[in-house]
Amino acid sequence: MALVLAAYFAVLVAIGWWANRDTRSVAGFYVADKKLPSWVIAFSSNTTGESGWLLLGLTGMGYLVGFHALWIVLGEVLGVAVAWAFVARPFKEYTDRYDSITVPDYLSDRFLDRNHTLRLLSAAIILSMVGAYTAAQLTASGKAFSSFLGISYGSGVWIGAVVIVLYTSVGGFKAVAYSDLVQGILMFFSLLILPIVGIRAVGGWGELMSGIREVDVSLLQPMGDLGLSVGGLISALGFAGIGLAFLGAPQLLTRFMSARDGDQIAEAGVIAVLCIIVFDVGAVLTGIAGRFLFPGLEDPETILPVMAAELFPPVLAGVVLVVVLAAIMSTVDSLLILASSAVVRDVIQKILDPDLSDRQLSAIGKGLTVVIGVVGLLTALTEARMIFWFVLFAWSGLASAFTPVILCSLFWDRTTKEGAVWGMLAGFLTTVVWVLVFKERFYELYEMIPGFTAGFVVTVAVSLWTRPPDGAAAELKDVRATLRGRASVPSP
């Protein structure tokens, strides 16, 4: 098992060294010079979005609620599809026009933000959420090592953090994206094979269905044990709402920006949707098979390690550990790059010292990636309770702040800077307040739904009361004409 793990880490570090030659500029370090092909951006987007939650959290959800977890599949598949079909190309077109390499970069130019309000607000939200998100993922890394290899939690956190920080700081976004491709392929085949192995271990599909019916018939129902009640509908809505983040979370938008061109985006959309279907359906079915095979687990999120240990020989169980680590690492590396870019590009280069050279900024970016990784490491070492509820919270915090504003900015020419600022604040703060005050009182409704709604309503309402930036309507018209593949009509 240790050999499999060592080989995997060696591949990641090699990718980091290979990508290093293209990290001498800020654009090279943060968006791989916008030259990535379809396969890379598709897998990178999915693996960044999914994290260790897919393999431990969603399999656990399948174990716990059965086919009711298909609402998560619905939300995520539709979220990914709509993002690639409708959001990716206009976002790419706008960011190419502005030479943007970060999401705050785009927002700043789109709304003529001369006093940097949007940049600073975006950077603050990104840093606060990424810090927590990274720590939670490193916690998952420690727990994965501990349950698969029996080594201490702290050593697991250290090993995960050192490898991620090494290849990310050396190879930048290019290393992150290509390592995501490798990690995504591992996750794809694992989640294709795991449910098949689980179902075969039960004795076949028919045996699984009749066995699950005996365990709890509601596990076969789309609305689970809550049925068509208010609680059931709110649960389904919350599950489906997880997919909203694919429409505008900044760590995913970076993938659209780094695509080579529109053709790559169109191809990547098909790959990404096929991939997410296999990821999600595979995880849910694995959990359901696990429920029959290993009933009564105290923690449903351990079903994958339990199945790997019981159904596979040690070498293949090692591969499953690698896949869990791949899911964790492919998210953490992207978050480190995102946080580093928010500081280096949006604060240092654009606000504090615009005269620094590309090489200096790239070096600062590498150093900062290490610093943010160390902060996540120390948090994970001191706070081992940060698990998947925190991942979902940070996922919602980032998405509720950015997604409504991004969607309005791409499709509505009346969106204003004030609308964007207040919309981001409303989305972010609603997420936090909902978790702290209201969630328990409203059937545990997932914070993404109120956060996204508040962000959207406030962005639109404030925009209607304020003046849009000069030329925004003509520009949006021109972007649309370009995307349709024909010249726009010059505005009067």
Place this chain on the structure above:
Amino acid sequence: MMLLGLPVETWLLLAVATVPGFVLVVRAHRAQRRRRSGRSADPGGGGEGPAGPGLGADVRKARDERTSGPDRV
């Protein structure tokens, strides 16, 4: 009603969860291929990438003026 041991409504949820999303991206891919064929037939006619002649030139100029400031890199 059951189909292969699973309620039909669960199969329906699975279909709604997966098929529309896949159809959407396949249609987007085909549309992009059509646009690309259109562009190769009319090389000066615009499309994504660097601006072709006559491609909303006034709009692009206005945008460049808007976004070019002391903080541009």
